[in-house]
Amino acid sequence: CGGKTDKQKGRLTMSRIEEKLQEMGLTLPEPPAKGGMYAPAKRFGGSLVYISGCGPSTDGSAITGKLGEDVTTEQGYAYARGCMLNVLAVLKREIGDLDKVKSAVKVTCFVASAPDFYEQPQVANGGTQLLVDLFGQEAGAPSRSAIGMSVLPGNMPVETEALFEME
Numbered sequence: 001c002g003g004k005t006d007k008q009k010g011r012l013t014m015s016r017i018e019e020k021l022q023e024m025g026l027t028l029p030e031p032p033a034k035g036g037m038y039a040p041a042k043r044f045g046g047s048l049v050y051i052s053g054c055g056p057s058t059d060g061s062a063i064t065g066k067l068g069e070d071v072t073t074e075q076g077y078a079y080a081r082g083c084m085l086n087v088l089a090v091l092k093r094e095i096g097d098l099d100k101v102k103s104a105v106k107v108t109c110f111v112a113s114a115p116d117f118y119e120q121p122q123v124a125n126g127g128t129q130l131l132v133d134l135f136g137q138e139a140g141a142p143s144r145s146a147i148g149m150s151v152l153p154g155n156m157p158v159e160t161e162a163l164f165e166m167e
Contacts, residue, residue: 017098020134029058031089035153041094047102049094053110053161054086055154064155068117071157076119080109080126083160087127088134091164104131104142106163112156113148120146127160 014022021027032054034040042050056063056079063079065071071079084107092098109124111117124146131140142162152159 015097015099017101017134024133026085028089028092029085031093032057032086040090043094047166048105049091049164049166051087051090051094051162051164053159054083054090055152055156056080056082056086056158058082058085062154063157065157066112066114066117066151066155067119067123067157068114073119073122076111076123076158077126079158080123080160081130082126083109083158084127084130084162087160087162091162095166098134100166101135101139101164102167103139103165104128104135104162105165107131107142107144108161109144109146110149110152110159111146112150112152112158117148120148123158124160 018028031040038052040052042052044050063082067073067076088098091101095101107124107128109120109127111120111123113120124144128142128144131142134140
């Protein structure tokens with residue numbers, strides 16, 4: 001599942017993006033379950049797809065804490081990467097093939113932060129670096145906001161939402 005059919009040989013092949021993930025030792029998780037009354041993905045404007053906020057867990061376990069108190073910047077970076085893997089899983093479910101992505105347009109990374117924590121951009125880099133690694137600098141580097149919050153749903157340390165342009 002999740003691959004393209006090689007019509008000449010009649011077998012499934014992986015998308016270019018999923019091959020890159022595999023080379024990085026990563027796989028897309030199952031898309032996370034909804035946590036409320038919203039659409040996980042919404043298409044608009046013909047070629048744009050908005051992905052609702054996703055948390056960091058890629059295996060269904062609870063990841064909790066606040067940056068600058070219980071969670072380090074390095075852990076936050078890894079959690080932001082997990083958020084982006086979940087965003088990409090939702091996107092793939094919506095569009096079928098991540099090779100259809102033309103550009104990562106905008107990413108917003110919300111970081112649950114202690115009052116004296118100021119490294120939200122370094123945390124957000126975990127997700128945006130993954131996009132650059134997968135799609136290249138031009139298509140993968142989105143405009144971005146990294147926003148410190150006092151609390152996130154379920155006491156998550158990081159949540160990421162994104163907007164993508166399709167071919």
